[in-house]
Amino acid sequence: MTKGRILSGMRPTGRLHLGNYKGALENWVRLQDDYECFFAVVDWHALTTGYENTSEIKDNIREMVLDWLAAGLDPERSVIFVQSHIKEHAELHLLLSMVTPLGWLERVPTYKEQLGQLSGRDIATYGFLGYPVLQTADILAYRADTVPVGEDQLPHLELAREIIRRFNFLYGSKLPEPQPALTRAAVLPGTDNRKMSKSYGNYLGMSADAQEIRQKVHSMVTDPARIHKTDPGHPDICAVYAFHQVFSGDRAEEIGASCRAGAIGCGECKKNLTARLDEAVGPIAERRAALAARPGLVDEVIAAGDARARRVAAETLEIVRAAMRI
Ligand code: TRP
Ligand code: SF4
Numbered sequence: 001m002t003k004g005r006i007l008s009g010m011r012p013t014g015r016l017h018l019g020n021y022k023g024a025l026e027n028w029v030r031l032q033d034d035y036e037c038f039f040a041v042v043d044w045h046a047l048t049t050g051y052e053n054t055s056e057i058k059d060n061i062r063e064m065v066l067d068w069l070a071a072g073l074d075p076e077r078s079v080i081f082v083q084s085h086i087k088e089h090a091e092l093h094l095l096l097s098m099v100t101p102l103g104w105l106e107r108v109p110t111y112k113e114q115l116g117q118l119s120g121r122d123i124a125t126y127g128f129l130g131y132p133v134l135q136t137a138d139i140l141a142y143r144a145d146t147v148p149v150g151e152d153q154l155p156h157l158e159l160a161r162e163i164i165r166r167f168n169f170l171y172g173s174k175l176p177e178p179q180p181a182l183t184r185a186a187v188l189p190g191t192d193n194r195k196m197s198k199s200y201g202n203y204l205g206m207s208a209d210a211q212e213i214r215q216k217v218h219s220m221v222t223d224p225a226r227i228h229k230t231d232p233g234h235p236d237i238c239a240v241y242a243f244h245q246v247f248s249g250d251r252a253e254e255i256g257a258s259c260r261a262g263a264i265g266c267g268e269c270k271k272n273l274t275a276r277l278d279e280a281v282g283p284i285a286e287r288r289a290a291l292a293a294r295p296g297l298v299d300e301v302i303a304a305g306d307a308r309a310r311r312v313a314a315e316t317l318e319i320v321r322a323a324m325r326i
Helices: 018-031 043-050 057-071 088-099 102-106 109-117 131-140 151-171 210-218 239-247 251-260 266-292 297-324
Strands: 004-010 035-041 079-082 146-149 179-182
Touching: 004 018, 004 131, 018 035, 018 057, 018 146, 035 057, 035 297, 043 057, 043 131, 057 079, 057 266, 057 297, 079 297, 088 131, 088 151, 088 297, 102 109, 102 151, 109 151, 131 151, 146 151, 151 179, 151 297, 210 266, 239 251, 239 266, 251 266
Parallel strands: 004 035, 004 146, 035 079, 146 179
Antiparallel strands: none
């Protein structure tokens, strides 16, 4: 039986935080056992909202790939590459743009939303509107049948299916329509209980050292109504408890019960969490340090991945051009 093929991508945001790891990367690592995997650093996607400041993109690519490797992405099994190095994405994006009705793009829910939200930047651009077409090209270039994504990406994937269906209808091709594989994302809030995000400064690095872990856990917001250890607490509004639910396994329930009963103090609860995070994150940080000490490693991984990606994408473009008779 042949394995299914996965393509997924992440924008190069530099070092990843623990939310990125739990929400996506950890899942990618598991998927390597069952799928032929292509993982793209989508630097062109970073330009769709951040074209004005490009000074950090190259560094961010390298830092992110180091985190991918530290997390356990295996460059022998998986193809790890950079979108902008494979020019076939650009050609396919252009060809798909010809068959994509404008109305489909304007209707993508994230489009209008982000236009409003990112109003500080001028993203009323052609590139930003075409973002989901570029994403479709990323997927189709590898004829991927499965795309692991978070819930927020489902409209983009539905659009990708529609574009590919329309292409197949117009040109009689049989290119695969990709299925989403929803990531069972463990929800990890930031230290202030908002969404974990680099721009809020409320994140924990996925390869944080012991000192960063201790500091960040110390700063986490707890149930503000708890002043004395014996005050009954509400773990469900507490960031520390949200982390326990992800990192403390079966013990989380017990911790919640002790909190509600006023039997455990927040200091002790945080100390326990620090220990759990040291266990979970420590090995990743160690692997990262070892990998970072090997000069040229990231460049070699990317060059080898680019070469493998390019072969498959070139094959796809042959099929696409033949179907379109150009
Ligand atoms: N749009 C995705 C995001 O912002 C990133 C992405 C680009 C992607 N191309 C992709 C994800 C292809 C999956 C498949 O998170
Ligand atoms: Fe949060 Fe733990 Fe304090 Fe309860 S005891 S409020 S779960 S830190």
